[in-house]
Amino acid sequence: MDFEEYTDHLLAGEDEECLAAARTVAGDLEGLHHLYVDLIQPAQYRVGELWEAGKISVAAEHLATATNSYVASICYAPLARETTGGPRALIVCTPEEMHELGPRLLADLLECDGWDVDFYGTSMPVRDLVGAIRERKPRFVGLSAALVMHLGSVKRTITAIRDALGVETPPIIVGGNAYRGDGDLWKQVGADFYAADASAAVEMLRALKE
Amino acid sequence: MADETMDEFLRDNHDAILAAVQDKMRGDATMTRIAAQRELSESALAGQVLGFWLEGIRSDMTLGTTATMQQSMQWFVRLRAGHDLPFEDGMVLYMFDEISDEIDARIASDALRREYAAYREQVAALINDAFPQ
Numbered sequence: 001m002d003f004e005e006y007t008d009h010l011l012a013g014e015d016e017e018c019l020a021a022a023r024t025v026a027g028d029l030e031g032l033h034h035l036y037v038d039l040i041q042p043a044q045y046r047v048g049e050l051w052e053a054g055k056i057s058v059a060a061e062h063l064a065t066a067t068n069s070y071v072a073s074i075c076y077a078p079l080a081r082e083t084t085g086g087p088r089a090l091i092v093c094t095p096e097e098m099h100e101l102g103p104r105l106l107a108d109l110l111e112c113d114g115w116d117v118d119f120y121g122t123s124m125p126v127r128d129l130v131g132a133i134r135e136r137k138p139r140f141v142g143l144s145a146a147l148v149m150h151l152g153s154v155k156r157t158i159t160a161i162r163d164a165l166g167v168e169t170p171p172i173i174v175g176g177n178a179y180r181g182d183g184d185l186w187k188q189v190g191a192d193f194y195a196a197d198a199s200a201a202v203e204m205l206r207a208l209k210e
Numbered sequence: 211m212a213d214e215t216m217d218e219f220l221r222d223n224h225d226a227i228l229a230a231v232q233d234k235m236r237g238d239a240t241m242t243r244i245a246a247q248r249e250l251s252e253s254a255l256a257g258q259v260l261g262f263w264l265e266g267i268r269s270d271m272t273l274g275t276t277a278t279m280q281q282s283m284q285w286f287v288r289l290r291a292g293h294d295l296p297f298e299d300g301m302v303l304y305m306f307d308e309i310s311d312e313i314d315a316r317i318a319s320d321a322l323r324r325e326y327a328a329y330r331e332q333v334a335a336l337i338n339d340a341f342p343q
Binding site for chain 2: 116153155
């Protein structure tokens, strides 16, 4: 099933069809990457475009996102592994950002890759984020932003982390829909790395596992 | 104050700027029309729209770019078409000018005023491209 057909099922509220399609794909780790990057991510982008175009309601958009989250959690569960003792990763949305599906998918794939992931979701105050980094000592920090208007907040967050932790600051990787329109925006927020999707991030971050 | 950045200025003056512009635009016919279409009160709509503008301007000033406004203009064009939003081309520049006048009136330092003036000119050009007068 391609992502357009998958999106049609999402928008029709056919969660069982979505799950069945996802299960045929995500039988192993490679399949889970395929599900997340080639079905769920483009379907989410398509849903956003359809809302912009006035073709679907906010209710349909929210239902699609919730269904994707449900499908991902069911398909991820059998592949989840014990990661205690693995290198720690910290994944969080930038403070004002409310879209958490993308970084949640990244957290799943990192766990499957042996990372011990702390996923903090949305609405994390900067001061508490700095405290969490100091206490949990992650190998890297992943900051997600879906809306371009939140990129100023990403830069302020990165600056606050660097000001507070100095040379102890772990590498910071950014990603999310906010960066899709301009290939250089990630440099302007002061990040060390950028990845266009969760699979690319997992691949890139392997260098930090050693 | 000499070292204040535009980012800090906008953070510290956000509520006052929003309230002042909201006050100036109260009763605006376009805002009233859009509010009725979206089934919102006029003040709720104004708060949302002006909050969006101010967040975008602050994001740009923090990054030192016009990237947010550039993408937002394209987004406004798509959103107006997709949702049949009843506003004229001139409304976008009018709102930006109202906000910018209020920002300009509150800036205390010449350096920041110059910085904002340069940004304002660039964004006005983006708006004119997206919504030709």
